[in-house]
Amino acid sequence: MSGKVLVVDDSKLMHKMYEVMLRPYELVHAVDGRDALAKLGENPGVDLVLLDINMPVMNGLEFLEALPSHALGPPPVVVVSTEGRREDTERGMEAGAAAYITKPFSSSELREVIDRLLGER
């Protein structure tokens, strides 16, 4: 599989983790929601977004709300968060996420979701 994935997280550790886990994919890095919207504008070929929820400046849910007005045919968004209660998952999915993964996660779990979503496109 290949594709361009936008990684949105304020943790340097997580950016490094995605680099290692998603080696065949081309990654675009953003540190918060606002940065992610800018990166989407600069990279129209993004196939998928991995999105943290708790971030400064613009959090993940605010990014999801802003996403449709910023891009034509937005890519699927996978929320990757430490917030793992049922209501958190529901809130994320209602906001437009295509999948919801809780941290800590395994590389196989992440790749399975990404491969499925990219396969559907």
Add this chain to the structure above:
Amino acid sequence: MSGPGSSGREGGRLDSPDVTGTELVLQLRSTLDRAAELVRVLESNLATLQRLGHGDAAESRAASGRRVEELEQRLRTAETDVKELASRLVESEHQAGRLMNLYVATYQLHSTLDPDEVQQTIAEIAINLLGAARFALLLRSEEQGGCEVALEEGIGDDDPLYAGGVYSGGDELVDATLEDGVLRLGPKGSSPVLAAVPLRVQNVIVGALVVLGLLDHKPILRAEDRDLLDLLSAHAASALFAARLYAAKDRKLRSLESLVKLARRE
């Protein structure tokens, strides 16, 4: 109608005027005997052929049966192999995931000499890789006579031992770990601590990482989390001490440079 010379009895011998009735009968008997013999031979050959035909079919069926059995055995072996390979693949992926976590954690811990960034990395490892929601990083402090709470996350009124930026003792698991440097998992006795991880710098116990609570969706610490705890034990303090040392030396160097500049102006 019969033509000229035709007697109505055709065939050379019968037409022969020398052949008597008796001879004719004998010839007929002889012919019949030969015909009978021929019939017996044909019947015998036919029976042999039928017998041979039946034998081949039976042998062929037996051979086919043996082949099917052999193929079924090979299929069963292949299925067993596939299951074992799938199991090994899952185990390998699991192992690769653990190694990725350890690699990334180590890489990130030693990627900077900024003490704040190292502390931030320790917190990120605890939250994102371990699934800790409440934890404190304790570092021995000669000045304070106990441990400095260098980093804390999710610590509230329920954990008064870690309030005010100082830990002065009081949790049996944490105190024992600070004493002997052994990683302990709880809760145990009166201690609510889930993990007390000793922090070492050159085999000297310089503090402890205390995990008090996990994220809601992570009920317990798993076996593979032990690797991360061991890694933090070995690397977190040394990375933090190296960064603090570098920052202190850097500050001193800048002060000296400022003094030199000041002196040169004078």
